[in-house]
Structures are given as structure tokens and as C-alpha cells.
Amino acid sequence: MQYIAKNMIPGPIEIVRGKGIKVYDQEGREYLDLTSQTLCLNLGHGHPVILDAVRELLNADGFTYYVSPRFKNRKVAELAEKLVELAPKGLNKVNLHLCNGSDATEDGLKRARKYHRDNGKKKIVSLKGSYLGASSETISASGGNIWQEPCLGGSGDYIYIDPIEPYRKPAGMTLEDYTKAKISEFENLVKRRNDIAGIIMEIVPFNAGILVPPRDYMKGIEKVCNENDIAMIVDEIQTGFGWCGDILASNIYKIRPDIIALAKGMTSGFPALAATVFKEKYDVLNPGTSEYTFGAQTLGSAVALANINYLTTSGILDTIPEKHERFMSHLKRMKEKYPFVGDVRGLGLLLGVEFIHEDGSPDKEIGIDVFHACIERRLFINIPTTFPGYHSAISIKPPIIITPKEIDESMGRLDEALQSCMR
Numbered sequence: 001m002q003y004i005a006k007n008m009i010p011g012p013i014e015i016v017r018g019k020g021i022k023v024y025d026q027e028g029r030e031y032l033d034l035t036s037q038t039l040c041l042n043l044g045h046g047h048p049v050i051l052d053a054v055r056e057l058l059n060a061d062g063f064t065y066y067v068s069p070r071f072k073n074r075k076v077a078e079l080a081e082k083l084v085e086l087a088p089k090g091l092n093k094v095n096l097h098l099c100n101g102s103d104a105t106e107d108g109l110k111r112a113r114k115y116h117r118d119n120g121k122k123k124i125v126s127l128k129g130s131y132l133g134a135s136s137e138t139i140s141a142s143g144g145n146i147w148q149e150p151c152l153g154g155s156g157d158y159i160y161i162d163p164i165e166p167y168r169k170p171a172g173m174t175l176e177d178y179t180k181a182k183i184s185e186f187e188n189l190v191k192r193r194n195d196i197a198g199i200i201m202e203i204v205p206f207n208a209g210i211l212v213p214p215r216d217y218m219k220g221i222e223k224v225c226n227e228n229d230i231a232m233i234v235d236e237i238q239t240g241f242g243w244c245g246d247i248l249a250s251n252i253y254k255i256r257p258d259i260i261a262l263a264k265g266m267t268s269g270f271p272a273l274a275a276t277v278f279k280e281k282y283d284v285l286n287p288g289t290s291e292y293t294f295g296a297q298t299l300g301s302a303v304a305l306a307n308i309n310y311l312t313t314s315g316i317l318d319t320i321p322e323k324h325e326r327f328m329s330h331l332k333r334m335k336e337k338y339p340f341v342g343d344v345r346g347l348g349l350l351l352g353v354e355f356i357h358e359d360g361s362p363d364k365e366i367g368i369d370v371f372h373a374c375i376e377r378r379l380f381i382n383i384p385t386t387f388p389g390y391h392s393a394i395s396i397k398p399p400i401i402i403t404p405k406e407i408d409e410s411m412g413r414l415d416e417a418l419q420s421c422m423r
């Protein structure tokens with residue numbers, strides 16, 4: 001451990017084995033994992049679909065485990081075709097030369113700015129509380145700007161706006177009016193300035209606290225982008241590949257962004273592949289300007305294809321609404337029971353629990369206690385990287401293969417953890 005740099009010192013638990021939603025530490029202790037390990041493993045640990053895809057390639061005679069992405073690759077081409085098939089109509093170009101979510105969001109930013117290079121538009125709107133990546137530019141883009149330090153670079157060409165938060169809508173306002181007001185706020189910003197190249201946003205801002213927007217909000221933002229010819233870059237790194245009940249949340253919200261960023265669940269956590277899918281008019285980058293050595297590999301692409309095939313043919317996505325209801329009925333019960341639980345919410349199996357003080361203001365401290373109380377009960381939940389950041393919500397993002405029994409068991413442990421945090 002003495003050689004591990006300060007920015008990556010891990011916690012005390014060593015995970016040595018995993019199966020489904022369960023992991024085991026060095027002492028053989030079993031944990032229920034509601035985090036999907038940095039929110040990646042939609043099929044859980046050790047799923048045969050993923051393992052078989054890897055084994056098949058590794059066992060093939062002469063398997064080339066690394067080929068430069070500058071050569072043609074059948075699996076990469078197949079995956080690009082599949083992503084276009086699954087994306088909203090009209091998004092028909094794919095960049096798979098990417099390894100991480102940060103590469104994908106940054107690819108979106110580059111495309112928006114290059115498209116607008118001749119008209120001086122270079123500002124990008126981003127949501128407060130968001131996390132979009134760890135490269136200099138994506139740190140700069142992230143609206144949960146606790147990491148931003150001038151020495152870390154990034155263009156700084158961002159305008160941060162508040163996300164829509166149905167739970168915190170102004171008193172006396174209907175959700176419909178609040179939604180309209182938030183759309184107008186964005187529209188006025190775009191019209192007031194003439195330097196905006198695009199907006200980058202998640203559909204359900206994850207690190208800001210699982211803020212599920214009304215359907216009309218996303219449609220409204222899309223309309224403003226289209227009418228003003230600015231790029232709508234949607235980060236589906238958290239929402240993509242099953243958790244929300246579809247391959248893409250864009251399909252659930254019936255929106256057609258200009259650029260969609262994908263990573264994490266695309267390969268069910270198998271390293272390292274990310275992608276952007278976008279409209280042809282954003283196919284503007286020169287070779288080499290958004291292309292990484294380890295992108296576009298056969299192994300990652302084959303795993304992504306196997307994963308997507310399973311997600312789209314096994315019926316697993318049809319189980320999401322029922323699992324959502326089961327989680328929500330537990331969480332709603334906990335909200336009734338614990339006064340410091342202000343709101344419980346979610347889309348599919350992206351779920352959030354927001355903590356409040358007695359006066360309803362965000363309690364930015366208690367989440368850490370809940371997190372530790374969960375670990376003591378051998379339950380992993382997620383504290384957003386921004387914690388205590390925008391508000392004070394923990395998130396639950398289990399592998400989607402979780403069973404009803406595991407939902408009940410894990411929610412029993414969360415209940416006990418909350419009980420232990422009563423002040």
C-alpha cells in the first residue's frame with residue numbers, strides 16, 4: 001500500500017470473489033452490493049454471458065488481444081451497427097475509439113465545439129451537482145465543481161445551471177408550471193447569449209442525487225436545442241444499458257439528443273470501452289483528435305455485443321418495473337419511519353434517498369453515517385462523488401439481475417442502518 005498514490009487509496013475491504021450481487025472479502029465475509037461496483041456491473045459479478053464471450057475469444061487460435069484501433073475490426077463495426085440500431089433514430093455515427101466515460105463526455109464536448117468553431121460559440125451549459133469525468137476538461141465541465149482547481153486546467157468555458165428537482169419545486173407551484181419555468185430559464189439563457197455551443201447533461205443526474213426529471217422537461221430542452229442549433233449532449237454513462245428499463249433512457253424519454261455518451265454498463269464493467277453515438281452533422285473530428293490507444297478493441301466490443309444481446313433478448317428488462325416497485329415500497333416505508341428521510345425516488349433501478357434536517361433543508365452529513373452503518377451490515381450503497389455536494393442523497397444502483405429476495409434482504413439491512421443513525 002505504501003506505493004499507492006494519495007488520490008487512489010482504497011478502503012480496507014479487499015474483494016476477492018463475486019457472484020451475482022454478492023461479493024466476498026479477504027476474510028470470506030459476504031456483502032450485498034447495491035453499487036454494481038462503481039455503477040458498472042448491470043449483470044452482476046461473474047455472469048456467464050460475459051465470461052463466455054471472453055473465453056470464446058481467448059480460446060480462439062491466434063487471438064490478437066491487442067490490435068491498433070487504426071485497423072479494421074469486425075467486432076467494432078458490428079457493435080457500432082448495434083448501437084445505431086438501439087439509439088434514437090437519426091443518430092447514425094459512432095466513435096468507439098474511447099476507453100472511459102471521461103473520454104466519451106469529452107468527445108461530445110469536442111464535437112459540439114468543433115461544429116461551432118466558425119461562429120465563436122464555445123460555451124457549454126452544464127448542470128450543477130453533475131460529475132462528467134476526471135480529465136482536465138471534464139473536471140472543468142462537471143457542475144459538482146468540488147474538484148475544480150485552476151492548476152488542473154480545462155477550458156473553464158462552462159455555464160452551470162440548476163437541474164430540475166421535482167422534490168424541491170417552489171411551494172405553491174405545480175410540477176407542470178415548474179417544468180415550464182425551468183425550460184424557459186434555459187431558453188432565455190440561450191437567447192440572451194450568443195456564445196452557447198451546447199448543453200451537456202444526464203437525463204437522471206446521478207451525482208446530484210438521482211434527480212428524475214419530468215418527461216416534458218427533457219422534451220423541452222431538446223426543443224430549445226433544436227430551435228437554436230446548439231448541441232444536446234446527453235451523458236448516459238449511468239442511465240444506459242438496462243437500469244432504467246431500456247437500453248437508453250433517451251428512448252424512455254422519447255428524445256433525440258445530438259450526441260449520447262456511453263460507458264460503464266455497455267460492457268457490464270469489462271474494461272475498457274466507451275462510445276459516443278451522434279448525428280452525422282457532428283461527425284466533425286479529424287483522425288487522432290478523439291482516439292485512444294486502448295479504444296475499439298475486439299475483446300471489449302465482443303463483450304459489449306454479448307451483454308447487449310442478453311439485455312435485449314432475455315426478458316431481463318421486463319423485470320425492471322416490478323423490481324422498481326419492490327424497492328420503492330421498502331423505501332417509502334422507511335421514509336414514513338425516519339424523519340430524516342425527506343424523499344425517495346428513482347427511475348427503474350436507479351434509486352435515491354435524500355436526507356433532510358427537521359426544517360426540510362438538506363442534511364449533508366448523515367449520508368456518510370448511513371454509508372458506514374450499511375458497511376457494518378455488509379451492504380454496499382453509493383455515496384455520490386460530490387458528497388456532501390449538491391444535496392444529500394445516497395444512491396442505489398444494484399445489478400439488474402437482483403432477485404426479489406435479495407431486494408428484501410438488502411432493504412432490511414438499509415432499514416437497520418437507518419435505525420442506527422436516528423439522532
Ligand SMILES: Cc1ncc(COP(=O)(O)O)c(C=O)c1O
Binds near residue numbers: 131
Ligand atoms: C455520469 C458520469 N459521466 C462520466 C463519468 C466518467 O466515467 P469514467 O470514470 O469511466 O471516466 C462518470 C463516472 O462515474 C459518470 O458517473
